[in-house]
Amino acid sequence: MPTGVALREVRRQLFDAAERVLLRDGANALTSRAVTTEAGCAKGVLHRHFPDFDAFLADLVRDRIDRMDTQAAALREAAGTGTVTGNLTSALTALFESLAVAVVGLITARDGLRARLRETIPAGIPVLTEGAQMIADYLTEERDLGRIAADRDPAMLAFTLIGTAHLLYAGKDGDRPEKDAVEEIVTTIVGDAVR
Structure with a gap:
């Protein structure tokens, strides 16, 4: 080179x-x-x-997390518009068709990377944790607008959506699930909470 x-x-x-x-x-x-x-x-x-390759990878993961801020802001702004199911389906699809599944695999595979990330991200799985927060913030907005039942916990719904979507995307060997499959899990998880 x-x-x-x-x-x-x-x-x-x-x-x-x-x-x-x-x-x-x-x-x-x-x-x-x-x-x-x-x-x-x-x-x-x-x-x-970069001091070493794990430092590079940690900065890569943090950079990709920072890029989620734009997506999170757009999702919050969507509160009160369209359908809750449609907004969540779009957000989950955008999140998991990006780098999310690959980053989780990378973090799982590299002990040094996990140690570096723990310095600034003490809990959870990076990218998935931020994705769950993005969804929870959106669902809180929708609950405040009366489009989600007041007795439903946005954080629990968000964790369930992120975990289920991750399993759906991680289960595919290079093939992305159809939008209908993502919409089905969203409807199953939040359907009875939507007003």
Whole structure:
């Protein structure tokens, strides 16, 4: 690999390359060599910007979590519009068709990465925990608007939705579930709570 090639936005290019490798080849294929090869740069570039590969991966996961803020804001703004089931189906589909399932596999596979993430994310499974919070915040808004029964706990509904959707997506070997399958789990879980 050439070492004299200037890279703009090195972190972004390395993160995007890692995401492509992770989605295409899985967690076991994600190495510093695979990332730098995918990014078209020398292996030393990654190590100039990150102390080690687990530090790089931890920053990748945190970056992807930060990107969820836009999705969370859009979902909260959707409260009171459309249908609760439709909004949740769209949100879960967007979350799990992104990097979520692959990131959970990556975190599970790498002890060093889990240790790094625990420094800033002390509980839960990163990405899934933030996804559950996003859904709970939305359901709280809908409950406040009277579209979800007042006696229903948004956090419990959110945990159930995230867990069930994760199992649905993780159970597919590269194939994404149909939107109808996601909508069916949403309807089953929140259907009797919707007003």
